[in-house]
Each structure stands twice: as structure tokens, then as C-alpha cells.
Amino acid sequence: MTFTFFFQNVVNALQWGSFYALIALGYAMVYSILMLFNFAHGDIFMVGSYIGFGVATGLLYLVTSGFIPLPHWLVLVLTIVISMFLTSFVGVIVERIGYRPLRNAPRASAAITGLMIGIILETGNLALLGARRLNFPSLIMSRTYEIGGVFVTNKKILVVLVSIGLMLALDQFVRKTKWGMAMRAMSYDFVVVPLMGVSIDVIAPLTFAIGSGLAAAGGVLYGIAYPILDPYMGILIGWKAFVAAILGGRGSIMGAALAGFLLGFIEIFVAMIFPSTLRDLIAFSIVLAILTFRPYGFFGKPYSAKLRL
Amino acid sequence: MLLEVKNLRVSYGNIKALHGIDFQVDEGEIVCIIGANGAGKSTTLRAISRMVEVEEGTQMTFMGKDMLKYKPEKVVSELGISHVPEGRRLFGNLTVMENLKLATFARKDKEKIKKDMERMFSIFPRLEERKNQEAGTLSGGEQQMLAVARAYMSAQRVMLLDEPSMGLAPKLMLSMFDSLAEISREGTTILLVEQNARLALKFAQRGYVLETGNLVIEGKSEDLLNDPEVKKAYLGG
């Protein structure tokens, strides 16, 4: 294995891991405050990608028809921002209709509801747009740079930088703002949070909104990197991001992001060595082996949540 | 009457915890509810905070308002009733300062918040020394101070205190009650539940005795301290 080959794969793994990380954040955030996994989250990524498709198409139409002369980079930025914003409402609705009524129900009910919402989003998409696959409009001209024999495209740089930027922003939000503080408090003991004058009905939708917005950013970036969209595109990637969230440590937000990147690395490097048909099998065996030694993931703590006052 | 509770009934599934109790708290008072393990003391406070559902027929009014219309967070932010829960329940992953700030989440009165914070740091100087430390690493006594200070920061018209003496050495216990007396002198009404009946009755002006979900005796603290039944059951003869 040559050095350049190795670094080529590092670059690929960083991009691949970015998608997992962006999606895993939403799983981890919701889990950390409500102790439930939102199994519709992979499909929210899909919805985000489709919303991105719509926004990008609309903006490009406005530009090419001469209504608003926007520079290309601005179309890109606006597509990401508007898609994140719109998809966050999908998250809010999912929380409101799907999960809020089940807040005190057994966790299995919430899991089934999540799967159901996922199916609704998939079939809703099918009903609305039909079975044909969509081509994500090209928002940036592909350009390839060669650095010491390693080929890096501007799209990969974009994916990785935007993802890392969003993660750092989220980290600051969770650490510095009062809403972030409330989220951290909820992750420790959500029962007492109302006694602080904080409404869980504010923090929960906010958390879903942020998680969904990040998934939408992932969806748009995914569309830019792999411009074919289909209604089931969120399922497998969603499950893998879920695994990353577990690997990071249930409820550990930044742990989930790091584990997302790690999973990207594992997959890419497994595919580098073994036949790619075995990729998922071997990658997941590695994940299982890690979890055998660290059952709470990398940053998770074995704690028993207090369920009542 | 500031707080008026009539026929308060609470059940946990099939277990009846409160069988319809009546009590009142007036503005500026210190009132205590004493009783043995499992009598329903904590449940009473949870009911006022709206943290447990009450049963049909229960009436609770606060300054003439029907409390049953309020959600837990509104009891704090709109009615001004704070609650130091059983077992303190601090956010161990947040610093002392963050615990206090979080309690002001719904408050808009910036100037007053600053004043209140200074007030708490002057009553509990230890908290200021430890303000950047995670709450989970505080000693038991410091945690109790933080629990009281945090509740005060959230609302201060009325404070509900669930066993503030629990787990404190006798000396710390006394200084904790001195601090509470100071808070009370500044106009906060206090409703306290305690297993340590002697301490509670010395601190409070009035008291109620709760026995397996029923209020059996009520009166002025000095009368209760001299009541033969109370003496026998709660004050060690």
C-alpha cells in the first residue's frame, strides 16, 4: 500500500464520515434529552435532501431566468441554509405529532412510532414525486486538485468543511447558550427540568429542529457529492449513523460525531483491503467488537436515569 | 390566603398517597409538614408543583388563581413557587454557576437576577468559591446550599423545601436553617417538609402532622412541640 493511496482513502473517509457524523448528531441529541431513538431520523435526512433538491432547483431557475442575479456560491449557501431551516420544521412536526403524546409511554412504542413515521415519509415521497430517481442539480463545478499525488475534489473539501463547521457551531451552542444548557441539564435529569421554569415542550422541539437541520445539511451535501436521490436513500445511512451514535456513547453528542467519522474510516479502509461486498459485514463486526469492550460506547456513562421526582 | 389547598388527593396507580388533605399557607409564613417515611410529605409538595397529577375534587388556589390550570414550569415562572426536591436533584454535569443560571431560564428581569445571584453568594459564600466547579463534585453540604440557591434563583415568592436537613451534619444543619430564616425574613414564604420534626417545628411558625396520607394534627409550632401525641410519636418521647 502506497502512501498516496493511504491518504487518498483518508480523504474519502473524511467525506464519508461527515455524512454519518451529521446524521448521528440528531440521533444523539434526541436520545440525550428524551432517552429515545428517533428511528425516523434517516428518513429526515432523505427529506432534507429532497427539500435541498427543491430549493436548489428553484434558486437556479430564478438565477437562470434572470429574476435574481445571485452568484453561484450564494446559491450554494442559500440552498444549505434554507433546506436546513425548512427541514427543521419537519423535525418539529415529527416531535409534536409522533413523540410528544408518547413521552410517558414505554420506549418500544416510541421506537415503533419512529419506524412508522419513517415509512410515512418514504411513501409520502413516493406518492408525491413518483418512483423515478431525481438528479440533484449541480451547484458547483467539480474541480480536482492534486496534492502530492492525492486527488481532492472541491466537493469533498466542501462536505468536510461544512460538516466540521456545523459541528463546532453546535458544540458552542450546547455549551454557551441557555438552550444548550437546558439540553445538557435534560440529559442529566429531565424530570426536574420543569422546576427550573424550563418547558420541555420548548426544548424537545428545538432539539428535533436542530437535529433535523443538521441531517438536512447532510442531505444537501450528499446530493452534491452523489447527485442521485431516491426515497429510500435514508434507510441504510440512517441505520449506520444510529450505530455511530451508539458507538459514540448513548447521549454523548460530540461522541456521536467522532464515531461517525470513525465509522467512515472503518468502512473505507475495510473496502480498501477486502472485497467491497464484505464491507458492511466486516465493518459492523469491528463495531460489535468495540462495543463488547466498551458497552457504553466511547463517551457514554453507565448511569441509571431517574424517571420521576 | 396565599396558598389554599382543599381535599388534595393523589394516587400512584393503585397506591393512594394522599386521601384528601386541607391546608393553607399565608404570605410570609414558615409552615412545616412533618411525618414519618411514606406519609406523603414529598407527594404534597409535588402536587403543589404540579409534578404529579391530582385526583378529581382537589382544589388548589394560589393568590386566588386555580393552580390546576398551570403546568409545572408555569408554577415556577408565573406563580413564583420554587421547589427544592427530595434528594436535591442538581444537574451534576453542569457547573454551580450553570445550575444557578439555568434556574433563571424563563426570567426576564436581568437586574434583579444579578442582585439575587449576589444575594445567594453572600448567604452561601462557598458557592461563589466553587462557581466553576461541576455540581456533581460538590460535598453534600455544598450540594444542599446549591439546591436552595438554585430554587431561589428560579422563583422566590414561595419556596417548597423537601427535607433540607437530609444528610447534613448537625452543625451544617443549623447553619442551613439560619440561611433559610434569612431568606424568609426578606419576604419569601416557606413551606417545608421534614422528618426531623424538632428542627422543623423550631424553625416554623405553624405545623401540620401528616400520617399515611391524612393530616391528623395542626397548630402553632410551640403547641405542637408540647403536644403529648406529637412528643410521643415524633420527638422521641
Ligand SMILES: Nc1ncnc2c1ncn2[C@@H]1O[C@H](COP(=O)(O)OP(=O)(O)OP(=O)(O)O)[C@@H](O)[C@H]1O
Ligand atoms: N412514584 C411513585 N410510585 C408509586 N408510589 C409512590 C411513588 N412516589 C411515592 N409513592 C408512595 O406514596 C406514598 C407517599 O410517598 P412520599 O414520597 O410522598 O412520602 P414521604 O412522606 O415524602 O416519605 P419520605 O420521608 O420517606 O421521603 C408512599 O407510600 C410511597 O411508597
Ligand SMILES: [Mg+2]
Ligand atoms: Mg419524601
